[in-house]
Amino acid sequence: MFYPFLQDSGWALFIGRFHPVLVHLPIGFLFIAALLEIGRRTGKISVSESAISFILLWSAVGATLACIAGYLLSLGGGYEQELLDDHKWQGIGVAAFAWIAWAVKSDLLGKRIPFGPAFYLPALGLATILTMTAGHDGGSLTHGEGYLTQYTPEPFRSLAGIPPMAEPVTEVKPIANVEEAIVYKDIVQPILEMRCVQCHNASKQKGDLRMDQLALLLKGGKGGPALISGKSAESDMIKRCLLPEDDDNHMPPKGKPQLSNEQITLLSWWIDQGASADKKVAELKKTEAVKMALASLGSGGSGPVVKNMESAIAGLKVEPADEKDIEALRKAGLIVNNLSLDQNLIEVSAVNASGFNDKQLDLLMAVSDQIAWLKLGGTKITDEGMKAISKLKNLNKIHLEHTAVTDAGIVSLKDLPHLQYINLVDTKISDAGLRNIASLKSLRSVYVWKSAVTDSAVSQVGRQYPQLSVVNGFNEAAVATFVKAGGDTLQTAEIKK
Template sequence: MHYILLQDSSWATFIGRFHPAIVHFPIGFLLIGALLELGRRWGKIAVSEGTIVFILFWSAISATFACVAGYLLSLTGGYDADLLNNHMWKGIGVAVFAWAAWFVKSDRFERAIPSIKVIYLPAILIATLLTLTAGHDGGALTHGEGYLTQYTPEPFRGLAGLPPMEEKPTEIKPIADVQQAVVYSDIVQPILQAKCTQCHSASKSKGDLRMDQLALLAKGGENGPAFVVGKGAESDMIKRCLLPENDDEHMPPKGKPQLTTDQIALLSWWIDQGASADKKVSQMTVSEAVKPALASLGKEAPAGTGAAQASAVLSVKVPKANEQAIENLRKTGLIVNTLSQDQNLLEISAVNLPDFTDKQMELLQPVAQQITWLKLGGTKITDAALQQIAKFPNLSKLHIEHTGITDKGIAAIKPLPYLEYINIVDTKVGDEGLKNVAGMKALRSIYVWQSAVTDSAVSQVGRQNPNLLVVNGFNEAAVAQFLKAGDTTGKEEVKKQ
């Protein structure tokens, strides 16, 4: 019972997560102590016995705290049991032998038991060796087995008896004939290997989830199934990818290589089509929305796939934004990306700044000409912000979902010549606002579900504007279109300035 309470305690998790930081103290203290002792015995340096005793004392104290924090961290689960057990006992050994070395070195004990000093050198030596081996196991637990030796170069690799280096895939390799590709093995599995299996494999299964085998992926982890066959939008592995990157539940974790929008679209499509292990692309229904993602896998598009229409704004030439202006934006917490190495157009996102307000819109004015993708969803902006946004002449994609904007505000952006994507999900924009912007020449898609827009207005606007996609629900086609046209922060081809 006490174990269960401890395991479920947020305090245990809080303290446990300090283990990677605390563990550096005994490592440093023990290595310094061992080197000083070695230098003193060789006559290379002059150091007092008291100094070494002091270092050994704090190495023992910090090793003990590291053991406690490490144990609490282990309760969160998701680690290889055998490797964790080895790491734990080696860590305990470090603490025990560090205390033994300090005990022997202390004058009071050495005077009381003179013969005990013979165990001093073995104790400090064993503690140091255990520190190094425990550190190796810790690296394997955190980053996967073989993490520290993965890139060992030749000839040392052969001398150490390591197998030839295997190149870890970082992207989907081009497929000669996409139509004949087996969807799971040729498309899905390479995505998972590149972005997911570092934390979800045999050597490390965070959340008790393994994604290196289809059967284990289907089984799921401690939070239940990773996917729901036939329902990509309801599958946990898709929903987590769509969360803001700073969300604790977002996967892959912040700082890790993120899935591209095309990759998420392909995973969602595979799940929607039944998550088959052996079906080829030609045997599955390929929607118009997922065709561009499939086309990106090879040099040529699959049969019947047309080239995706390029955004007109990408032909616009603008001067490079002022570096100080960009730095000022980043200091506020805004994410600023440039679209490519040879483009000066910018993407600005407030995904990490939910308290962003109308007043802070003034910060964007120095880069008004360069802004083409603007993400202010979930912030505190109102209609007043739309008056400022209307002054961004090259804006092509606008996220203002989950904000307080209304019909009056949305009308202000109607003159924007390149605006092709608008997300007004969960806003007060209604039928009048939709009809006001529906006639915009460049507009291709607008997402309106959970807003004040009615189904009848969606139908009417759809009939009057056949080239405009108005999404008032979150079905299969909407998911793929949303992934393709919407959120792009973290996309591999986006180059940070």
């Protein structure tokens, strides 16, 4: 009766997840004990037997606790059974031999065990060896079979009889003729191998689900079918991708590389079109969003898609600003730069005026036609000030990061015809605010990192407005694009998460 209770209890997994922490205790203690024993017997160091006995006691205790936590963790399922059994018995062996080594070494029991000293070195040696083999299998259970030896270099690889290294899938390779590509083999399978197979393969089956073969993917796992042919919105593998990243059911798990909007779009499209194993792209119906996602495959569709976008103000020309008005801005601590001499457009930046506030926005009205880029990050601007900013009819780019702007204020920008870029990093903007501005036809890039916007909203907006790039986190490519977008040319860049 106790076993079913553990399987259904959250306590089992709570305690079980401490296994990776606890398992390091016996590893450290056993190797210290072995090294001290070698040093003592070779005369290199002087250490008492009671000290080694004390270390062995804690190695045995640690190994026992690790075994208990490991067993509870295994109740959650998702592991290859034979490998799990090997790992389990190796762990039990470590604990058993550690207890034997301690018992024959201790003052309390050592003298009471017949031929005790004869068991000591074999028990200590076996406990140490089993620690290494259990660690190998534990790594394979967690990260997939062969994890520890995956990157063995030559010539050791050949000498150990390990097969040649398989090149890991880190990107979807460019497709020369997308229309002739087989959707599952050339598009879907590479995406799954890159983002999903690490946790759903022959040796590691989280949720009893395998995604390394189409038949097994269609079969599903412990939670039922992974996909429902023709219904991506009802398919578990898509719904989980769209959950907030900090949700326990979100896939891939938090901290792992996530699927891009294009990748989710393509997986959803494949499911909606029947999840065929052999149909080509040309044989399936395609929406505009799918066409854009497929277009990215021509240059590799694995990660951030970087595109040069023509500026909405590239052909715009206005009258020059009055120098007195420019000087007034500079006296207020603002930096004013020319963006294009022949267009008379300017950039106004409050990078050195963190105290700039709503009342001072009136200074901008005198040059409202000329302002194309406005940098107000880290200032005192609030929702009230957004009403004034909405009068900058030629505004193309605005930085509002680290300000008090909320959904109520950002909606004021909806009528700006040339606005392509908005930086809302570290603001109170939520999903509602993002959806409000996403419909802006000219908008191409929105940065919402560290805001209240959720990953699920980012994914949903990305699918609804494929021309819009919403960045909700930074990697090297995103940082590069972020810097470029704040540079000194009228050409903007777009990056999709």
